Amino acid sequence: MKFSIMISEGPYTHQASDSAYLFTKAALEKGHEIFRVFFYHDGVNNGTRLTTPPQDDRNIVNRWSELAQAHKLDLVVCVAAAQRRGIVDPEEAKRNSKDADNIAPGFHISGLGQLIEAGIQADRLVVFGD
Amino acid sequence: MSDEMMEDEGTIKKFGYVNRKAPYGTVYALESLEVVLIGAAFDQDVSVIFMDDGVYQLKKGQDTKASGMKNFSPTYRALEGYDVEKLYVEKESMDIRGLSTDDLIVPVEVKSSEEIMQIMEDQDIILSF
Numbered sequence: 001m002k003f004s005i006m007i008s009e010g011p012y013t014h015q016a017s018d019s020a021y022l023f024t025k026a027a028l029e030k031g032h033e034i035f036r037v038f039f040y041h042d043g044v045n046n047g048t049r050l051t052t053p054p055q056d057d058r059n060i061v062n063r064w065s066e067l068a069q070a071h072k073l074d075l076v077v078c079v080a081a082a083q084r085r086g087i088v089d090p091e092e093a094k095r096n097s098k099d100a101d102n103i104a105p106g107f108h109i110s111g112l113g114q115l116i117e118a119g120i121q122a123d124r125l126v127v128f129g130d
Numbered sequence: 131m132s133d134e135m136m137e138d139e140g141t142i143k144k145f146g147y148v149n150r151k152a153p154y155g156t157v158y159a160l161e162s163l164e165v166v167l168i169g170a171a172f173d174q175d176v177s178v179i180f181m182d183d184g185v186y187q188l189k190k191g192q193d194t195k196a197s198g199m200k201n202f203s204p205t206y207r208a209l210e211g212y213d214v215e216k217l218y219v220e221k222e223s224m225d226i227r228g229l230s231t232d233d234l235i236v237p238v239e240v241k242s243s244e245e246i247m248q249i250m251e252d253q254d255i256i257l258s259f
Contacts, residue, residue: 006257008259040161040165041157041158041161080161080164081161084157111168112164112165112168112169113168113171115165115169115257116145116165116168116169116174117172119143119145119254119255119257120141120172120174125255127256127257127258
């Protein structure tokens with residue numbers, strides 16, 4: 001089956017990203033396809049490489065980056081939600097005259113249309129949030 | 131272009147947006163509205179459902195000046211212009227909050243919780259905010 005995933009909450013504060021990660025990993029292991037993972041609302045905070053969790057805890061951001069690299073996952077951070085919360089890739093930094101970017105490897109910033117398309121293209125869109 | 135892509139371009143799915151939270155306490159209502167507006171460009175079959183505290187999103191007479199937040203209340207009236215015409219409000223949620231359709235800024239269809247359940251059942255995609 002072809003799945004799309006939406007994550008609506010930030011890392012550590014809320015379990016949404018953990019559950020989404022475990023679901024995505026399990027689906028891939030079972031041979032399913034993940035069309036796209038879309039990060040919205042505070043979920044965009046899963047995409048900053050500046051996260052430094054304690055060493056004895058899971059690294060939620062790195063975990064997504066590694067999964068993306070291993071499976072060529074399309075991790076999309078919503079641009080409007082990202083701008084509000086300071087998640088920036090090199091292009092956005094240039095466009096909005098920011099002095100830095102912070103996007104984690106494997107993530108990229110794009111529009112809400114990517115969420116709608118993810119819904120249209122996948123057999124199931126699974127939402128992880130409140 | 132492959133046959134598969136041609137087929138996908140013509141796909142029309144039922145998108146149900148479910149709004150359950152009050153408009154200004156959290157960002158969900160505003161960001162839900164942004165999805166609905168962008169999604170309207172994709173010519174899908176859209177239904178927008180308001181239930182629980184989400185019914186407050188449509189309440190008339192909102193004034194956000196004192197909170198310093200942007201008042202996005204007028205945007206709900208623009209939905210019709212985007213061909214987003216199926217707005218459903220759950221009756222029980224209105225009743226429990228003492229609201230009637232006279233209190234709302236846009237025309238809506240009032241549905242019982244059982245009918246809302248059926249509307250949700252009919253959707254291909256549910257985005258819950």
